[in-house]
Amino acid sequence: MxxxxxxxxxxxxxxxxxxxxxxxxxxxxxxxxxxxxxxxxxxxxxxxxxxxxxxxxxxxxxxxxxxxxxxxxxxxxxxxxxxxxxxxxxxxxxxxxxxxxxxxxxxxxxxxxxxxxxxxxxxxxxxxxxxxxxxxxxxxxxxxxxxxxxxxxxxxxxxxxxxxxxxxxxxxxxxxxxxxxxxxxxxxxxxxxxxxxxxxxxxxxIEPEHFDTTRPLPDTRPVTLVNIGRFSEQKGQLLLIEAMAEVQRRGVDARLVLVGDGELRTPIERLISQHGLGRVVHLTGWLDEAGVRRELEGAHGLVLPSFAEGLPMVIMEAMASSRPVISTWIAGIPELVQDGRTGWLVPAGDVASLVEAITELATAGTERLRRMGTMGRARVMMRHNxxxxxxxxxxxxxxxxxxxxx
Missing domain, CATH: 3.40.50.2000 (Glycogen Phosphorylase B;)
Structure with missing residues (x-):
């Protein structure tokens, strides 16, 4: 055919x-x-x-x-x-x-x-x-x-x-x-x-052969979160910067890597500067698939506070990399991410709930994060081959x- x-x-x-x-x-x-x-x-x-x-x-x-x-x-x-x-x-x-x-x-x-x-x-x-x-x-x-x-x-x-x-x-x-x-x-x-x-x-x-082996969850601190996607209103990166500012004000030691680019890059950079997060938030631009996998493997989890979605590939890739996920209760995401088991789900647009989820991930023990990652990997391999x-x-x-x- x-x-x-x-x-x-x-x-x-x-x-x-x-x-x-x-x-x-x-x-x-x-x-x-x-x-x-x-x-x-x-x-x-x-x-x-x-x-x-x-x-x-x-x-x-x-x-x-x-x-x-x-x-x-x-x-x-x-x-x-x-x-x-x-x-x-x-x-x-x-x-x-x-x-x-x-x-x-x-x-x-x-x-x-x-x-x-x-x-x-x-x-x-x-x-x-x-x-x-x-x-x-x-x-x-x-x-x-x-x-x-x-x-x-x-x-x-x-x-x-x-x-x-x-x-x-x-x-x-x-x-x-x-x-x-x-x-x-x-x-x-x-x-x-x-x-x-x-x-x-x-x-x-996902192509399972690209995730045959996954790098163990980093033992190092501070906790690093990664966000991957086009810089646009619906992806929620501006809200994520606000949440990271509050996380820092609470004294929680966490870092954020933003992978991607788009029309909101300048407003995002401006907000990072406004909150004094230049040493906390890092922007990489677009990366190839190998670069994305490296960032996932170097992180403790993925955070994707989207306002609107289908079912994002980056969630599948994070789970295949044995990384827990923070995302929102929208569209097809709850069909894959299980709140409390493979990550955290929060209401879209709710900064306070996002801050709580980031704080909980950042203060969770390594064993709990590894257990979440293992369950997430098994789930995505079963559903998204x-x-x-x-x-x-x-x-x-x-x-x-x-x-x-x-």
């Missing part, structure tokens, strides 16, 4: 879970064609990402002329289908915040993708995220008659589902994937109950395709 993966920006530092899924499917014998709208606009630091970039077709790099030519080529091949795809793009574009012009661009992209899917003789398409990549896959499916499916991660897709035509995509897809039971419940809210059986759960996964999860997805791909809407 050949599957065309339709993606927006790929590869990207925060999307390593897609690369793991693609490679796990290839290990199962599937042929995967990577088709992305655009490359990452920053510097790729991970060798695996660089390899993926070399294997990826980039639609917008073809230029406007090539996209228009693809419309004419596909129009000659399937005039009624290209007309229906254009009508679909216009219909959802008029109701979308993105607007009609962007959806006409998606239509041009879809014509090129459809042409490539036929040239590659791909059996089907699969997109990640329920936004524009899935729009392109849906339109390309209409043009080619070949089925499409997509994975929804959240939380962005759940904020304004009508604006991205998510209910339409769910109804027209052969199947849709959520990465947690919570995510599936949010998708079920959007469509008739008769569509629910086509909404599946496939977890994002990428080869097991890819086998589920491959099984869904292999099912008899549903007749596409006329």
């Amino acid at each position: 050949k599957v065309a993966y339709i993606l927006n920006t790929y590869p990207a530092p925060s999307h390593s879970f897609i690369r793991r899924e693609v490679r796990a499917l290839e290990r199962r014998g599937l042929s995967i064609a990577r088709i992305a709208m655009r490359p990452f606009d920053g510097t790729l630091v991970d060798a695996g990402d660089k390899e993926e970039a070399a294997k990826t077709d980039y639609v917008l790099q073809q230029g406007l002329g090539a996209l228009i030519l693809a419309v004419f080529a596909m129009g000659l091949r399937a005039p009624f289908r290209i007309g229906r795809a254009l009508g679909l793009a216009i219909g959802i574009g008029r109701k979308s915040e993105a607007g009609l012009i962007k959806h006409l661009i998606y239509f041009l992209e879809a014509a090129h993708v459809a042409r490539r899917v036929i040239e590659l003789n791909a059996d089907r398409m699969h997109a990640h995220f329920g936004t524009n990549a899935t729009t392109v896959a849906m339109l390309a499916s209409e043009i080619t008659g070949r089925p499409f499916s997509f994975t929804v991660h959240g939380p962005e897709e759940f904020d304004k589902p009508a604006a991205i035509a998510l209910p339409t995509k769910l109804r027209r897809a052969e199947f849709a994937v959520a990465i947690s039971s919570y995510g599936r419940s949010q998708l079920c809210r959007l469509v008739d109950y008769r569509v629910w059986p086509r909404i599946k759960v496939v977890h994002c996964g 990428i080869d097991s999860e890819a086998a589920k997805l491959a099984g869904f791909f292999a099912q008899r395709p549903r007749t596409q809407p006329s």
Whole structure:
């Protein structure tokens, strides 16, 4: 079977879970064609990402002329289908915040993708995220008659589902994937109950061989916590700096490493300076996967005080590294992190509860932290093995395709 993966920006530092899924499917014998709208606009630091970039077709790099030519080529091949795809793009574009012009661009992209899917003789398409990549896959499916499916991660897709035509995509897809039971419940809210059986759960996964052995929990003090992710409002790093300031005022000796970058870097640096935390909080910038693992192994735990999430990969990686986790009672996180057993869960946005959790971790005995880490490692290895999860997805791909809407 050949599957065309339709993606927006790929590869990207925060999307390593897609690369793991693609490679796990290839290990199962599937042929995967990577088709992305655009490359990452920053510097790729991970060798695996660089390899993926070399294997990826980039639609917008073809230029406007090539996209228009693809419309004419596909129009000659399937005039009624290209007309229906254009009508679909216009219909959802008029109701979308993105607007009609962007959806006409998606239509041009879809014509090129459809042409490539036929040239590659791909059996089907699969997109990640329920936004524009899935729009392109849906339109390309209409043009080619070949089925499409997509994975929804959240939380962005759940904020304004009508604006991205998510209910339409769910109804027209052969199947849709959520990465947690919570995510599936949010998708079920959007469509008739008769569509629910086509909404599946496939977890994002880790590669167990990268965690065959884990470095023992550091015996040294002060306790070091690590936060990994894009610097944005929803990740809660600004609140975390406030919490660290209060932890220091209490006399608790703890350090924090922030791995990542993003639009809130300057406000974060300003807040660190304002609270005099320059010797307590360290920013590394983006790191490759090996660098992330080094930071996890050098830490006593992960802290992720997010306001909105799907089910973060960094939690899986921390637990696979036998590190306890502090995070929030939101989305799919409580499906993995068990409060009091593998870490601490606190209400999102509650600085006082976050301070208490950090204080408890920082003052816990090494044996308790090791026990939490061991239980967390066993749990994530059981639930998030990428080869097991890819086998589920491959099984869904292999099912008899549903007749596409006329």
